[in-house]
Amino acid sequence: IMMSCQYLLLLLLSVGVSAVEVQRPRGVPLSKRQFYEEGNPFTCLDGSRTIPFDRVNDDYCDCQDGSDEPGTAACPNGSFHCTNAGFRPGFIPSSRINDGICDCCDTTDEYNSGAACQNTCREMGRKERESMQKMAEIAKEGFMLKQQLIQESKRGLEDKKAKHADIEVSKNELEKTVEALRTVKETAEQPEKEAKERHLKAWEDQKALIQMEKDKARMAEVFLELDDDGLLGGVDQVDSVAFESIWHVIKEKYISEAIPEPPAPVETPPEEIREPESDNDSELYPEEDIPDEEEDDEEEDEDDDTDDGDFKVSPLGFSIKLMLDDSHNFFLVSHCYLSSICRALLRRRPKKRRMTMMRGLCRPTTKKRRASLMVTRDAFEEAEKALREVDDQIKNLEKEISFDFGPTAEFAYLYSQCYELTTSEYIYRLCPFNRVSQKPKFGGSETNLGSWGQWAGPEDNIYSVMKYDHGTGCWQGPNRSTTIKVTCGKETVLVSTSEPSRCEYLMEFISPAVCQEPSTLDSALHDHTEL
């Protein structure tokens, strides 16, 4: 109500002004009236020459700067001032004077062309004020929202920094865990390693034995081969001991025409080596041993699923407490059940192994070295993995903290959000600070229209335009890229998309984050209505 009163006041004022309009040559703005004084010689505004006043607006261009013909089309570089009472005053190039096209809403540019122009200034002024008022309201609300956004992002930033610090702490812990587990694993692996070595030695011995047997058999064959005419009287007649002594000398050089050496026996994979069990109780616990825990576990899984949908290790949500017992086996203190890392460890195994692991993790036993070794390895690997994940999270957090979300981080709320726009053919998806993509509405694969590049607005307003580039390449053309124009609004919404030139997309995006302080708009509005 206040605002419309103000307009009314200004309008009245403007009517007053036009009522006592000062005489001045056609096309001259009030601000330059003093240079055009009736009866006095006129000096071109660039000072280049002085001409009699009757040559002002005489339809012949005398001044280089066009200033002697403000009201005619005679000068190629002249400009004409329209008063546009009721609307905004303005200049048009003087080539638009009397060209038969209505340019000034007050019709003053077409005074001699016969063009039938209507004075539309009032109407335009009304429309403009309405739309500016609407915009001002939007801007006002938007600006308030923006303040909230700024506060939120401030808090968010603090949270993130705190989180970052926390993760750093848990990262340290995790690193210790990994190291500890590594030691445990290596220790636990020791007996296995020894057994393996033992086995390997036995195998080597056995191989040597076999080789010896083969040697003997071959010697006999060779002997027969050499004695093919039976002169030596066959195997039975021969001093085999004597031949044996010769055989040792020739066997390396002798190349038989007979079958080549049989291939070496395929090495048995170490897993298959039966490790000597120190106890005979190799049977794993039957499943029904721990029915309660199994149920608990399932329940927890379900809870997880409903909580996050997709499982993610929350870096703050777990802590592995590792304890070593006298025989260097380890166990986790019982509360690890409830931590997500523990659940993750369990969930990612097939059911049967999960059970085993649970026993290994949560019911450590000194009886089953084999099972506990496996558990040890798993735990080590999982811990390492968790460490990597934590590292990633730290990196992501650092990236987010250092991101340019605008002068007051007002754009931070857009991070990790996505906004969609559906057209007749495609679904466009803008994930601010990440990427833009396009997907055919009726099936087909997604096309990358560009990844976050930088803010790309004009120098005085660089946060008004986002640029996404290096999208999917175009045939015989550039890589796709997208320019996002951000304008002020109460909502955050993707409003339009176009492709002005092949593979260069242009989208309009509304966000309160670009809303200007309404006071500046008010004054702009004020200026416009002033005549």
Next chain:
Amino acid sequence: ITRVKINELKPLKPLSHGLSLLSQDENGVVLSLGSESQRVIVSARPFRLDIMEGRDVLMSLNSRGLLAFEQLRMRKDTSQVDPEEEEEKVEDGMWEETFKSHSDSKPNGPSAISLDFSLPGVEHVYGIPEHADTLRLKTTDNGDPYRLYNLDVFQYELYNPMALYGAVPVMLAHNAQRTTGIFWLNAAETWVDISSNTAGKTVFGKMLDYVQGSSETPQTDVRWISESGIIDVFIMLGPTPKDVFSQYASLTGTQSFPPEAAVGYHQCRWNYNDQEDVTSVDAGFDEHNIPYDYIWLDIEHTDGKRYFTWDPHKFATPKEMLQGLMDKKRKMVAIVDPHIKVDSNYKIHNEIRNRAFYIKNKDGGDYEGWCWPGSAGYPDFTRADMRDWWASMFAYDQYEGSMENLYTWNDMNEPSVFNGPEVTMHKDAVHGAWEHRDVHNLYGFYVQMATAQGLIRRSGGVERPFVLTRAFFAGSQRYGAVWTGDNAAEWDHLKISIPMCLSLGLVGISFCGADVGGFFKSPSTELLVRWYQTGAYQPFFRAHAHLDTPRREPWLFGPENTALIREAVRQRYTLLPYWYQQFYHSHRTGQPIMRPLWVEYPQDPATFALDDEFLIGKMAQDDKHFTFRKLILTCVPQVWFDVHTFQKHNGAQNLYIPVTISSIPVFQRGGSIIPRKSRVRRSSTCMMQDPYTLYVALNPQRTAEGELYIDDGHTFNYEKKEFIHRKLFFANNMLSSENLAPDAQFSTRSWFERIVILGASKPSKVTLKTADGQESQLEFDFDASMSVLTLRKPSMNAGLDWNVMLQ
């Protein structure tokens, strides 16, 4: 003109539309050629024609005995053949030929015709467009002949005799004494071989010959070969270039007189996406104060490449869009290609099929090929009834969404057939009595003819049409403009645009231009600016760009480049009165608008091979700066004035003038008067009533002359003598305007706001005398440093008699 026509005595089928017979005598005769000294000697055995003037042989036909005429014949498997005629050995490909996966059934066997022409004393031959080659044709001894076969060539190569989109089988031969021409009237695939006894000789070698006096006369030998038809040749005997142009114009007609707006600037792109895009580009021109007259829509504006329709989403309200342009006195061109989508829900297709207007395949069904819409039929434009029907489709009630400011662009009319041999139609496709091989090079000509007729007819015969075509043939000048097809954003393509348009101008097609900026690829900013500066001085001035290139409207390259482009376009608009008068002149006389220097200086051999500078009427534009950044003004014996600085240059010397990115080296010849309109507005139509400035450039004899032509700019009323045509003449210190068409009537509001006399001396007083006998003194400025006299506001009406006396 001499016409030589050689036909079969008893052809199996008519080999040409019935025309007159040549009388001849068995022992050889001498025939008079009208003027007393000109005669033709016909020798029977061996057959030979010698065209003489006095004792000089101007041209000999069949002097090398290369005349060949392979008769049409019936297939052996389909007819009883006289066994005595069965001597000929059957070779591969005679009765069926394959090219890649295509085959040509050749129902009448192998056919070909050939004839040789000897041109004694000639070292320079020109013409036979369209080729991306130098203005002066090269000898073809060591390579392929120049080929004339209209083809949709993808990314064509430069300096190459390969066939392009259009074909005009006309060659000009020139030496310092005479210009002659050969018009080989044949629309089948044609090859031209050129050899010369001086080709390959160095300048030094020629000099040596000269000194030793041992030289044989230089001679150029030309051989024409066509795949079918008869030998039907017109020989234009000149003797001046202007005579050859008018002799040729008497055979095929002159340049159509376009609406004045079409001489302005055209903004095109494949594609302006939708109506909103059109509106914003239109607004961009106003915002940046750059004039333009036509905005263009390429194939994407249609509903699924169905021509005569609009995309229902992107161009939902075409009349609204056209009205918006009309409110700004601007116009639009929309594309209409001749391939018609085979779709039973498409009115145009159904009508053509039902009327049996499609070209047939060799088996009698409708010929189908692939083009933009997918499967497409090709209307038989060689049929007059088909053309008549096509023309009727442009009526406002047929072409929905069209308005009087919508004009037409015929592309792909070679015709382009994506899956055809060499991307065109199979030669054995059937046009009634003709095979496609017989009429191929005429197809595009007829498409444009029918379209232009359509645009004329929709206005009840009142409005001049504007139709742009890519394919063309001899005579296409009668129907509109041509452009040099799908060029590329490269410096060499900018350079070649000059000889390509000059060559077209020599054979009657004056309304020529190249895609400003280059169609394929994206130009550097400097190239784009230079291209605007060149395009502004070529007859058809249109920017165009491929779909896959980034946007390049003139204001997208920073304020400095916008200013440079604005300046180039504005220079075009200030010169519109001169351009328009040149078009009128070309329309009346057949003289080219864009001329090689040798046409104006036929006795100066130094100009004979120049194709990096040219004349517009009597003004010169030079483009050497694009490569050298320096201008060499060639030795023509005249005085030239820089049109921007009024700096005077004496001719008959090679002049080096430094140029910058902002200078376009254009010179006005001393002795000429050029009218301009210095008030550049947003379109040519907005400038109709504006006053003129006359630029009078005096020659050393202190005389000058020029013309001024004014009419309504868009109707055929000029044919009803509604125009102003005046001769402007300066001599004895008096400039006067005389009526060249006293029986014509037209009134204009335009007046003279300024007269600028270049090369003047300072008068003590200047007196204007108007038709009613009134005398008045004119104010003037004299710039002694440049010898420029400017008369202030004489104010007389442009249509009246007057004179201005300098004392």
